[in-house]
Amino acid sequence: MPVDFSGTWNLVSNDNFEGYMTALGIDFATRKIAKMLKPQKVIKQDGDSFSIHTTSTFRDYMLQFKIGEEFEEDNKGLDNRKCKSLVTWDNDKLICVQAGEKKNRGWTHWLEGDDLHLELRCENQVCKQVFKRA
Numbered sequence: 803m804p805v806d807f808s809g810t811w812n813l814v815s816n817d818n819f820e821g822y823m824t825a826l827g828i829d830f831a832t833r834k835i836a837k838m839l840k841p842q843k844v845i846k847q848d849g850d851s852f853s854i855h856t857t858s859t860f861r862d863y864m865l866q867f868k869i870g871e872e873f874e875e876d877n878k879g880l881d882n883r884k885c886k887s888l889v890t891w892d893n894d895k896l897i898c899v900q901a902g903e904k905k906n907r908g909w910t911h912w913l914e915g916d917d918l919h920l921e922l923r924c925e926n927q928v929c930k931q932v933f934k935r936a
């Protein structure tokens with residue numbers, strides 16, 4: 803029985819989002835706005851099917867996937883690059899590999915106590931985010 807990420811989560815810490823966005827080629831003005839945001843995640847987990855809706859006052863991003871099924875991700879409103887994404891379980895961690903133009907691109911979600919953790923990776927940059935239940 804895998805862990806359940808379902809719920810509504812509010813960002814409480816965001817380490818090196820600036821570096822991550824710079825690695826993605828997000829322009830200066832957008833980065834200045836985006837790094838001030840406190841996004842919320844609404845995660846729905848139903849067996850192998852997930853939706854992760856990241857919302858903020860500036861932009862929203864919606865992702866839907868099934869474990870083990872590669873899909874085209876368009877990253878619309880982020881860097882707008884397309885990639886081939888694949889999410890798998892590594893024990894209780896959810897690992898996404900985003901294969902495309904950017905090396906080493908992907909993310910990992912896991913739970914630690916009552917907190918939702920997210921590591922965002924692109925090239926040599928790692929952003930670490932922590933969320934608490936709303």
Ligand code: VLZ
Pocket residue numbers: 823828832836839841843854856858860861862863864865879880881909920922
């Ligand atoms: O999250 O890949 O939970 O997609 C930030 C929106 C969304 C704010 C970041 C606007 C998405 C930023 C991070 C403008 C540049 C991400 C995945 C894991 C699901």
